[in-house]
Amino acid sequence: MTSLSQKSFVASQDFDALKDIVGEKGLMWPDGHGGDDFAVYETCVRYGAGKAAFVVRPANSKETSRVLAYCYGRGITLIPQSGNSGLVGASTPDSSGTQGVLSFDRLIRTSEMGTDSSDQIIFDEENRSVMVGAGVRLSDLNAFLEPKGYVFPIDLGADPRIGGMIATNTGGARFLRYGDVRQNTLGVKVVLADEAGTELDFMSGLRKDNTGIDWKHLFIGTTGVLGVVTEAVLNVVRLPQQSTAALLVPRDEAAVLKLLLEMEQRCDTNLTAFEGMSANAIRAAFDHVPSLRNPFPGGDVPDYVLLVELSRTWAKRESEQNLDELMEVVLAEIWEDEEAPLENAFIGRPEEMWALRHALSEGVKHAGKLVAFDVSFRRGDLMRFRAFMAQELPEKFPNVWICDFGHVGDGGLHFNLSIPQDDPRLNDTAFMPSLREWVVKIVVEKYNGSFSAEHAIGRSNQGFYDLYTPEKVKELAGKIKGALSPGELGDVKLG
């Protein structure tokens, strides 16, 4: 552990030493040695900018190991930074100017490749897996896989790098069918923040292996503070060759879960998405992206709309129904019941529906001052929480608009609130924290939900971690952190 005085001391000798490890193009520091991009590494998507003492960009796991060992010895704090598209402020330095950024930019080849290999990805089709460096972007991985008929099935709006996806255990819109990053990670190579910069190799890529602790799970979802994942073996799946989507209008809020259970039974794993969208979020998307087609009769947006998707990995056979027909049959079956949970349904072009779904996020950002919560519930409680909020929020915080959307199929909810930009309460520094704390309290205490469903822990929600994690659990987390990576890694405190 380092003292504050040590931490604040990063000197030119450190730059020389780090350059010896990563080379000229592997290190940047302020005052003319940073290049034009330096500020990019200091700035995160949602929570303002910090100030970096330097940015170090190792090209492989070995260099990462030497960087971590060096910084451990010097008591320098390193902030692991992957695609820097995270939403909780975990991947950028604080404002002290004493922390170094450990960028994954150049971690795009695995140890088995030469550094000048043209291949970035090792594909094992028989095992349906790939071996990649932590710096490979999701889009690059999928561009590599698609011609081969495969995909890494984590469907996100952003384009992160693999290391950050592992560190935050991202979920996304097709979790219902494919699970999260954790469920699709078969192995990792990890570097610890200790005296030796220990490299641990859990890269066998086996699907069944029960020989003691399954170590990868400690490093998945813990934002890099227990160790830096430099390489990974990932599960990949067959690219769907057929898909269809529908917008469903549930009879009422209670009908949403009934519809989910009906769809699951009647479509099994053909069901690849079951997403919920509030009227306010949909209207915000239409306002922000005028080219979006409004599919609702008379343009009247229903209170709540579900986007359901069916897909299959094979091309339609002559002897089979296509998926549009299956969707129609399934909806007709559901409708037969007099108390059908379904009020209306629109089958149309999947691209159009997904365009609407993907426009929600930007839409709500432009509808006013956005207060975003990434929460989750047992699936049934998601709609109960929404109903409670629709009732209580206007009384507690009038003139705050709910424009949520989310992953009903897995209980994840992007619970967004929007406040008019000219609202005088925005000038009151106590207002926003009190709103945040009230919402999270309801999520955690009333509904036993999570205050971070798929964005993990960073500076922005550290306070909630501290508040809602039992003392004993924090004590144990501290011991595990101390055992694995006693050095200063990341700015998140689990213990």
Place this chain on the structure above:
Amino acid sequence: MTSLSQKSFVASQDFDALKDIVGEKGLMWPDGHGGDDFAVYETCVRYGAGKAAFVVRPANSKETSRVLAYCYGRGITLIPQSGNSGLVGASTPDSSGTQGVLSFDRLIRTSEMGTDSSDQIIFDEENRSVMVGAGVRLSDLNAFLEPKGYVFPIDLGADPRIGGMIATNTGGARFLRYGDVRQNTLGVKVVLADEAGTELDFMSGLRKDNTGIDWKHLFIGTTGVLGVVTEAVLNVVRLPQQSTAALLVPRDEAAVLKLLLEMEQRCDTNLTAFEGMSANAIRAAFDHVPSLRNPFPGGDVPDYVLLVELSRTWAKRESEQNLDELMEVVLAEIWEDEEAPLENAFIGRPEEMWALRHALSEGVKHAGKLVAFDVSFRRGDLMRFRAFMAQELPEKFPNVWICDFGHVGDGGLHFNLSIPQDDPRLNDTAFMPSLREWVVKIVVEKYNGSFSAEHAIGRSNQGFYDLYTPEKVKELAGKIKGALSPGELGDVKLG
């Protein structure tokens, strides 16, 4: 930590103290206080019998906590024992007579129920999950779920209790479609072997939750040495309403993986099993169970046979092909290729095919002296390992017969060897260890495989854990064990 002298001392005062916690029927000890069943708790399926100082059977998590705290204070080693159907000798005491068995027999209700509640299982249909005590048997859970149209999808030959399934992270025959216990565990309650007998509650049952370390993964698959799981929240799935199966004869060994990839693409997740069976294992099953029908022309068993299963959660619709037709269409598609990987195929009654598959295990047990290995590989390496062994084993160990079967779809292999019971080498105490060590060496060193795919670590494979786990990993495992459960829990040493 306890000294040996402390460990060997279990006295009548301990029986009194434990009885105070668990009541008369919660404690048994030798010399007339054990009941007729006492030896059952001392004996494991595959690796002989030990000797217990006592058997303590707490009825809930609170009692478990008090038992662990007491035994921690007294330095008594407890061996957690669930259904005692494990195959690596992890659930029974050693021969010293100083270890107590911590039985899960009575852990059949969760903390939310009264101890005299008639319900043993809390079903949350909206969340597709159940909350159960660790002592509930798999068969009882499924008997509860089936009338509701659901199943806990871990398909095993044995009938373990849930706690043991979690402790060993069982996989089974439908892993390909449903994953292992880890992937179907949404939460656990766990009791630590520390001074307080700390109870940790990770029972929220959320599907998406990334708020620090995901603790359950430390307790899954580590045979109870890091803490005793007393309750769990499990994912359940819709019970299939249609299924079909076929026996496929691959053109040659290399064709097996091609067939797997073809089936995955053409059937997607309708494919729920892809199991491999060697001719020797099949013949052993026919010998042992004469009532099994031999489906092969002229009774000639092919060298290697695959059992593939398709299933769906919905009842066949009039407008759809049934699954038998789908299987025929898919096999015809594969056959179209001149270099089709398929030599022959038999579509028949799924029950008959599964009866054959499930008879393999008993069959090989009766074919001679069985030497069983539970190993796994990257999927492609499974067949390469088999080919290597077919070549090398007869030279290295003549007159030893390979009668393997396994889960080709996930790389898991029950690599069984059979030796004639009258073979004089069986009297040579060095023979069996040398055979075991040679096979495992090939698995781990040549093929980067696992020496314990789905049975976890126990006394029988502790030596391989010690040999093949890197020193640094063992050191870290020891620290984690010390942080979580410093007391003597289980007889497996991870660190």
